[in-house]
Amino acid sequence: MKLVVAVVKPFKLDDVKESLKTLGVHGMTVSEVQGFGRQRGHTEVYRGAEYEVEFVPKVRLEIVVDDTQVDEVTNAVVDAAGTGKIGDGKVWVLPVEDVIRVRTGERGSEAL
Amino acid sequence: MLAAAVSYVPYPSWLNPADNTWQLTAATFVGLMSLPGLAVLYASIVPKKWAVNVLGMMFAGFSLVMVIWFLYAYKLGFGANSFGGGVKDGVQTQLTGVGGWTHFIDNFWGKPGPITSPLGEQGQAISAANTSVPFHFPTSTLAYFQFVFAAITPLLFLGSVLGRIKFSAWCLLVPLWSTFVYTVDAFLLWGGGYFAQEGALDYSGGYVIHMSAGVSGFVAAWVLGPRLLRDRKHFLPNNLVMAAVGAGILWLGWNGFNGGDPYYAGADAASAVVNTNLSTAAALLTWVAMDAWLSKEKKPTFLGAVNGMICGLVGITPCAGWVNGQGAIYIGVICSAVVWVAWNFLSKVRPFSKVDDALGVIYTHGIAGFFGGLLLGIFGDPGMLQLGCGHLDPSGQVIATTATEFATAKGTCVPFSVNGLIYTGSAHQLWEQFRAAVFVIIWSALITFILMQLIKLVLRGVRYKDEILEVGDLAIHGEEAFPEEAFASRVGVGVGVGASSSEASGSGSPPDDPVPSGGSGS
Numbered sequence: 001m002k003l004v005v006a007v008v009k010p011f012k013l014d015d016v017k018e019s020l021k022t023l024g025v026h027g028m029t030v031s032e033v034q035g036f037g038r039q040r041g042h043t044e045v046y047r048g049a050e051y052e053v054e055f056v057p058k059v060r061l062e063i064v065v066d067d068t069q070v071d072e073v074t075n076a077v078v079d080a081a082g083t084g085k086i087g088d089g090k091v092w093v094l095p096v097e098d099v100i101r102v103r104t105g106e107r108g109s110e111a112l
Numbered sequence: 113m114l115a116a117a118v119s120y121v122p123y124p125s126w127l128n129p130a131d132n133t134w135q136l137t138a139a140t141f142v143g144l145m146s147l148p149g150l151a152v153l154y155a156s157i158v159p160k161k162w163a164v165n166v167l168g169m170m171f172a173g174f175s176l177v178m179v180i181w182f183l184y185a186y187k188l189g190f191g192a193n194s195f196g197g198g199v200k201d202g203v204q205t206q207l208t209g210v211g212g213w214t215h216f217i218d219n220f221w222g223k224p225g226p227i228t229s230p231l232g233e234q235g236q237a238i239s240a241a242n243t244s245v246p247f248h249f250p251t252s253t254l255a256y257f258q259f260v261f262a263a264i265t266p267l268l269f270l271g272s273v274l275g276r277i278k279f280s281a282w283c284l285l286v287p288l289w290s291t292f293v294y295t296v297d298a299f300l301l302w303g304g305g306y307f308a309q310e311g312a313l314d315y316s317g318g319y320v321i322h323m324s325a326g327v328s329g330f331v332a333a334w335v336l337g338p339r340l341l342r343d344r345k346h347f348l349p350n351n352l353v354m355a356a357v358g359a360g361i362l363w364l365g366w367n368g369f370n371g372g373d374p375y376y377a378g379a380d381a382a383s384a385v386v387n388t389n390l391s392t393a394a395a396l397l398t399w400v401a402m403d404a405w406l407s408k409e410k411k412p413t414f415l416g417a418v419n420g421m422i423c424g425l426v427g428i429t430p431c432a433g434w435v436n437g438q439g440a441i442y443i444g445v446i447c448s449a450v451v452w453v454a455w456n457f458l459s460k461v462r463p464f465s466k467v468d469d470a471l472g473v474i475y476t477h478g479i480a481g482f483f484g485g486l487l488l489g490i491f492g493d494p495g496m497l498q499l500g501c502g503h504l505d506p507s508g509q510v511i512a513t514t515a516t517e518f519a520t521a522k523g524t525c526v527p528f529s530v531n532g533l534i535y536t537g538s539a540h541q542l543w544e545q546f547r548a549a550v551f552v553i554i555w556s557a558l559i560t561f562i563l564m565q566l567i568k569l570v571l572r573g574v575r576y577k578d579e580i581l582e583v584g585d586l587a588i589h590g591e592e593a594f595p596e597e598a599f600a601s602r603v604g605v606g607v608g609v610g611a612s613s614s615e616a617s618g619s620g621s622p623p624d625d626p627v628p629s630g631g632s633g634s
Contacts, residue, residue, distance in 0.1 A: 011342060034596070042590075043603070044586065044600060045591065049604075050604045051601060051603065052603045053599050055599040
């Protein structure tokens with residue numbers, strides 16, 4: 001099993017979610033995060049004073065999938081989240097040792 | 113000149129301190145309905161990425177109307193003389209063509225002009241507006257009272273167009289709309305114009321303000337096109353507690369809105385205040401009950417309660433001091449129920465399903481205002497108030513405040529009451545209300561459409577590009593409603609200014625600094 005982590009534009013969350021649903025992904029965890037990459041931040045102005053905000057709001061998705069699904073899930077995220085402009089985000093994949101469903105105690109792929 | 117002689121007398125003979133005090137107080141209440149009432153309400157029920165934009169347009173809109181109002185627009189709506197000569201010195205003087213087109217055109221619009229001179233501000237208010245006594249306060253008082261009404265009207269229909277309209281387009285639309293839509297409706301119904309002469313009535317703006325705002329917002333939203341699909345799918349309020357603050361200011365501010373419209377601090381003002389609250393309470397409860405029993409979710413929602421509240425406030429606005437308390441309750445219940453049904457079902461039918469009226473202004477203001485105005489023709493109680501014949505002589509002194517006096521001084525005058533269907537069996541008032549409503553709807557829609565097209569041409573588009581709409585406040589204003597201080601650091605000139613800050617103090621800490629400079633260090 002693998003953990004697919006994606007940081008994408010908040011505006012693209014709906015598209016990514018719909019795309020993953022069609023692949024039969026059963027669940028994901030989403031959080032609002034702030035970060036920076038190569039996309040520059042922005043400036044804000046309060047009472048004439050300029051503030052630099054290097055962090056940009058993003059949405060972070062965590063999806064645990066079976067090894068066989070990793071490619072299609074990562075491709076789906078990349079396709080759905082992409083706008084072709086800087087700041088589209090990143091996707092990375094980590095190995096997962098075990099998954100346990102709390103309600104039943106099932107383990108491994110069964111618990112996905 | 114006589115003008116200079118009276119301008120600096122603290123208490124001119126015609127001035128009644130109680131009337132003046134109440135009128136200025138009522139005006140301030142109505143002003144508070146816009147800032148902060150409506151500004152906070154709208155800014156709280158939009159997603160947080162749009163809050164600053166709403167606030168910016170609210171405050172700019174209020175300011176724009178204020179400036180044009182005193183420079184020329186007040187007189188368009190409430191000047192003592194009409195453009196076509198049908199109203200002169202605050203008295204209706206039409207002699208020919210009564211009932212025909214000449215009558216309509218002669219009594220269509222006031223003569224524009226500034227009211228910023230000493231006499232303009234401090235002379236006695238003169239207008240052909242219906243009131244049972246002449247104005248016992250200066251022009252400034254009447255003009256400011258009318259300004260806060262003029263100002264809140266475009267701010268109401270900001271609810272239809274927010275979430276995509278360009279800030280610059282808004283700043284053009286507000287003064288143009290106030291000039292060409294608001295003052296015309298106001299003169300026709302309030303300034304002694306054609307519909308006022310025909311007998312149509314609007315106590316505080318069911319037609320001139322609310323219905324007109326609803327219709328104009330709807331048309332403007334249609335020209336603008338919808339918000340982004342994502343914004344429509346995720347248009348959640350950012351703070352219901354602040355929405356409650358805005359809504360509460362709106363409700364209690366309405367005591368000035370309706371309570372100020374008799375133009376004197378008398379018995380009818382008190383009735384208007386009580387009736388306003390009765391209607392509003394009944395309407396709020398009606399909406400909550402319908403939500404709880406008839407909606408799919410069967411839950412009494414808070415924003416539903418606010419909608420019901422607004423329906424009651426709007427519905428009673430054209431009627432406030434002309435119906436009795438019982439009538440007020442009926443009006444609240446009917447307006448709330450009608451709008452609830454429209455909100456839930458009419459919204460699925462064309463053209464309502466095709467136009468993105470973001471906050472539903474066409475329902476809570478347009479439809480509620482339309483029905484409130486008609487219901488005056490049904491529930492208007494002739495026992496509440498008699499409208500009279502008072503006017504001023506050329507030197508500004510009040511004469512002829514009763515029918516007999518007026519008849520002696522000026523000729524004929526027939527004081528009249530509001531004759532609702534259920535009290536007199538006559539549908540005449542209802543018919544007059546309906547005619548005026550049809551005109552206000554057509555005029556507001558048509559002129560708003562033309563103005564929006566004009567602005568579109570001048571600014572090459574009235575809406576922002578999609579990439580700006582995706583970001584909202586930050587892209588448009590460079591500000592966020594709830595900025596995160598941890599992520600923002602000040603740059604450029606001004607950083608480190610202020611020797612009192614311990615970081616900038618350089619060598620050693622100031623003598624009264626309780627923390628040693630080598631201490632926590634962070």
